[in-house]
Amino acid sequence: MTAITDLEIFARVARTGNMSAAGREMKFSPAVVSKRISLLEERLGTRLFQRTTRQLTLTETGQGFYERIISILDLVDQAEDFVAMRNTSAKGKVRISAPSSFSRLHIVPHLASFNEAYPEIEIGLHVNDDVDDIIGEGFDLAIRIGELKDSSMHAQTLASEERVLCASSDYIKEHGRPKTLQDLSAHNCLTTTAQEHWRLDGPEGAKSYRPRGNLRTNSVEIVRDAVLAGLGIGLCSTWDIGSALKSGDLKVVLPKYVGSSTAAIHAVFPSRDFVPAKVHAFVDHLSELYARDTYWKKKNVSRLKAA
DSSP states (O other), rough: OHHHHHHHHHHHHHHOOOOHHHHHHOOOHHHHHHHHHHHHHHHHTTEEEOOSSSEEEEEEHHHHHHHHHHHHHHHHHHHHHHTTTTGGSSOOOEEEEOOHHHHHTGGGHHHHHHHOTTTTEEEEEOSSOOOTOOOOEEEEEEEEEEOOOOOTSEEEEEEEEEEEEEEEHHHHHHHHHOSGGGGGGGGGEEEEEOOSEEEETTTTTEEEEEESOEEEESOHHHHHHHTTTTTTTEEEHHHHHHHHHHSSSSSEEEOOOOOTTEEEEEEEOOOOOOOOHHHHHHHHHHHHHHHHHHHSSSHHHHHHHHH
């Protein structure tokens, strides 16, 4: 029978792509990790990794094996959490995946107050503008912004997500201000790779507009900076551009059209029978803070439109 520890070692090596890194995480030497992987391959009668002097990659069989054992390891973790009652104590490490710009603006500034309230919780924050595999990469929690599509995950809404069409004063001065949605076709519209269509709410109800422009990126920060630099018009979140709207560096265009109201800022965690107290503590801390932060709410956007 294959030992659970061998499965854990295999999963760590598969996730990190490096035996030394997996060994450091589990406090094993690279030699021990290599030996246990070799024994596991012998026991299963197949090669799980392709090894070269420069890299370690899963074989097709190894990939299939990995996809099947991560759910088993998650169940083992749940069982150990239940027996040890770790879920009742707000301590330990919380591994979080979150978008880079949102992390910089609205997570990192609140870590000091969280640490003061929960000194026994350690935060592992992984920033990525792409969507991480929460279960496969071992995250306890992910912050996701927009419309959720994965119904297999549990989610808690932290705040509304308001998006407005905006441009710099210099861009508007040079190219004019669009008066209708159709006028956008004559403007340089800057988008992220997730914005093939702009989903908008307007006077006619829900609308979908396909923007065209000379910049497309996976980073909302790049779009924001390009809009600030006068390159074009963007559909930007008010949590990201609130200060620029207040200062007048950016102006709302087409104020009757805003991002779809079905979008929100969510805390997403794997489907479990219970969520550990350490995760609840972090989510509740952010939720309380965001409830008091009102600059990305509609009422303030409306005030800025008239400025």
